[in-house]
Amino acid sequence: MKTQHKTTLGLLAGAACLLSAQAFAAPISSFDFTVGGGFVGGSATCNDASDCVTYANTDPLSGDFLNITWGTPFSSGGQTSGLEIEHDPFGLGAISVGAGPQVIGSFSHANFVLLLDGGWMDYVQLSGIFNLFDPDSNPIVSIPQLNNLAFYETLNTPPCDDPFPGGNATNCDDVFTTEILAGAFDFTIGDYIYTFSFGFEAGPGLTGFTIDTWDFGFGDGPVDVVRIWTRENGVSTIYTTASITARSVPEPGTLALFGLSLVGMGAYARRRKQS
The missing domain is CATH 4.10.860 (DNA Excision Repair, Uvrb; Chain A)
Known part of the structure; x- marks a missing residue:
């Protein structure tokens, strides 16, 4: 017995x-995505209340602009500063599961000392669209966004009134403040729950960035933002990242x-x- x-x-x-x-078969190893977005034409304002911004290069997915510049042109004895958004020319990419944060795009600031009569941007809107797909090209999620971006152009005369926390208070870095991308979310395929999240990563030339709350003054109250300090007379870059992790569900x-x-x-x- x-x-x-x-x-x-x-x-x-x-x-x-x-x-x-x-x-508990192996989890999916990677997911495809498309990404697009840019500066919304006509949304920028300038320190002198005039239209100082020039838009260029249209993003194929969103229809907005990948480049904006401001300042006094070289032909007039000055120089220009500007912003550039970069991602795959067709907005295509893949995110590996469990590989940590991976770059899906970048935001760069060409920062130069401007003539006072040239004017500079102090506000612009940023559009974004992110689509995630499973290995069979089925859509998982579509995230459209419209974020505010404020810009502070220092006058390069120390002591600076908004230095990077813990940094050099005499370098007079310029400061961007923009709303944080949509946060993390979960989705389930088969026997696994996947967690997706956006993030930021400092690139070349960047003085630093912090996560904070900020009131843009449009009646929405304080919102979650990333504040970015960029050095003078050079190009600074911050990367947008995405990551996916998986955990099994019995x-x-x-x-x-x-x-x-x-x-x-x-x-x-x-x-x-x-x-």
Whole structure:
């Protein structure tokens, strides 16, 4: 009789392990995405209330502009500063699961000392569109965004009134403040829950950035923002990143079978004690 119990228990445990292996197949290794966005034409304002911004290069996905410049042109004895958004020319890419933050785009500031009569941008709107797809090209999520971006052009006369926290208070870096991208979200495919999240990463020339709250003054109150300090007379870049992690979720049937195997083990232990 003991042999029969042992055999039954072995078959039950073996079936549980087999079903477990089938239920927890390897997670998806990567997901495709498209990304687009840019500076919204006509949304910029300038320090002198005039239209000082020049737009250029249209993003194919959003229809907005990838470049804006301001200041006094070289032909007039000055120089210009500007912003550039970069991602794959067709907005295509892939994110590997479990590989940590991966760059999906960049935001660069060409920062130069401007003539006072040239004017500079102090506000512009940023559009964004991010689409995530499964390996069969089925859409998982579409995230459209319209964010505010404020800009502070220093006059390069120390002491500076808004230095990077803990940094050099005499470098008079310029400062951007923009709303944080949509946060993390979960989605389930098969036996795995995947967590997607956006982030930021400092690139070449960047003095630093902080996550903070800010009131743009449009009646919305304080919102979550990233504040970015960029050095004078050079190009500074901040990267937009995305990451995906996976964790397994046992199916109800698998849990029930494991529970049944535990019951069988308990019954066998009791019978063995009694014998």
